[in-house]
Amino acid sequence: MGRTTTRRSADTKAARVPLTRERITDAALRLMDAEGLDAVSMRRIAREVGVEAMSLYNHVRDKDDLLNAVIERVMQEFPFPDAVDDDPIVYGRRLAHCWRDLLRAHPSVIQLFGERKHSGASVDSLRPMDAALSALRRAGLSESDAAQAFHTIGSFIFGTVMMETGQPFGSGEQAGAFPTGIASELPNVAACAPYLAECDLDAQFEFGLDLMLEGLRAKIGVS
Amino acid sequence: MGRTTTRRSADTKAARVPLTRERITDAALRLMDAEGLDAVSMRRIAREVGVEAMSLYNHVRDKDDLLNAVIERVMQEFPFPDAVDDDPIVYGRRLAHCWRDLLRAHPSVIQLFGERKHSGASVDSLRPMDAALSALRRAGLSESDAAQAFHTIGSFIFGTVMMETGQPFGSGEQAGAFPTGIASELPNVAACAPYLAECDLDAQFEFGLDLMLEGLRAKIGVS
DNA sequence: AGGATAGGCGTACGGCGTAAGTGTGTCAAC
DNA sequence: GTTGACACACTTACGCCGTACGCCTATCCT
DSSP states (O other), X not given: OOTTSOOHHHHTGGGOOOOOHXXXXXXXXXXXXXXXXXXXXXHHHHHHHTSOGGGGGGTOSSHHHHXXXXXXXXXXXXXXXXXXXXXXHHHXXXXXXXXXXXXXXXXXXXXXXXXXOOOOOOHHHHHHHHHHHHHHHHTTOOHHHHHHXXXXXXXXXXXXXXXXXXXXXXXXXXXXXXXXXXXXXXXXXXXXXXXXXXXXXXXXXXXXXXXXXXXXXXXHHHO | OOOOOOOOTTSSSTTOOOOOHHHHHHHHHHHHHHHOGGGOOHHHHHHHTTSOGGGGXXXXXXXXXXXXXXXHHHHHTOOOOSOOSSOHHHHHHHHHHXXXXXXXXXXXXXXXXXXXXXXXOOHHHHHHHHHHHHHHHHTTOXXXXXXXXXXXXXXXXXXXXXXXXXXXTOOSSOGXXXXXXHHHHOHHHHHHHHHHHHOOHHHHHHHHHHHHHHHHHHHHHHO
């Protein structure tokens, strides 16, 4: 290999690791996963990569640009399933699980999606979407229906993971967390509370996915 | 230093509107709806109600407390449908639309749910949940299934509105927004792009809701 | 009248994103 | 080797943010 192409790091030891856009987005993602979106500040990222805050701006337009790059980066690591030549519904189900796994691995990304336009999308980041649409169309849906179903299932996945990670209805501990006088005023909440609280997340996800795929099967049968 | 401390409207006797927790949460919600979550700062809210920032803390523990109060307040204005004595599925569909309408009216609340634990929930804020569970159980679902279905449909609604307001996949303008070379590398995205871009939001929501209710019907028929 | 109290106000601190300007290590051409 | 250019890290500074702490005063009870 051409060791003489550049001798910047050869002479001055390994002390000068060149700061790159990738190193920055990596640090941002790591930080985000570890300590949540609030912990992600330019100053903090800079400290993480051993640099002053303003130096980041040599590689990133602004914080928005950086966060979009993080989304992009996460999309690119989408864990595609191995087998493709399956029943398209089965494959679609697998894809859905991949989506869920990816989002669960980086929960803050969901918040990013919620706040951001994410206008610039690369080809790589759209590949998972293409795979999902492909499965839906192979299952027999029209282009229009495939688009709708994709949107629907995507919304469900996003919503599920959001509820899993943010527990909007405080299912954290148990039914006892609900306010008093609940049984008389909210009989149904009281009755279902154990199930809402127990909340086997995997089973919950499966239930919802089944619901939609079942509905999809019905739709295909008709058309 | 004239020592003449700002003698404001104290002279105008009845003009002293007492600052209350409610006035604060109202202002916060109004601001949030009008200018987004980022615009909601303690200083800004204070200015909005004609007061200095620190005065808010006489009525609110901290910003987190305030935002939880805003969520609570939104929940309490849940627009229940008039008729109740319907086919439970029909009623459930109506409830789903109410949820959607409420969230669309206050899009920032979704972000709040995404970031927050929302541990303390009042009876009032749980009433919509009770209504939904009631409909599901009247439709013939077990307590467990009702809880799961509630979670599923809720996730879908949250996810849908999140996608509507944040358009994660940049459906803003048209298919032309997608990166170049898309047709060859992502044939399915290219084919479905028009439908993803057009995106009649109401029809989209109806499609997803139908999918799930159809799946629900199948599940009831079986059990 | 006098004292207590509730609640609004001012100041201050550390952190934020980032505009603008400064300094320095590296390399190409001489 | 010297020089000049350039990339890129650093410094400083501004106006935001949430909020701890203490002061000040209008109001009410006695």
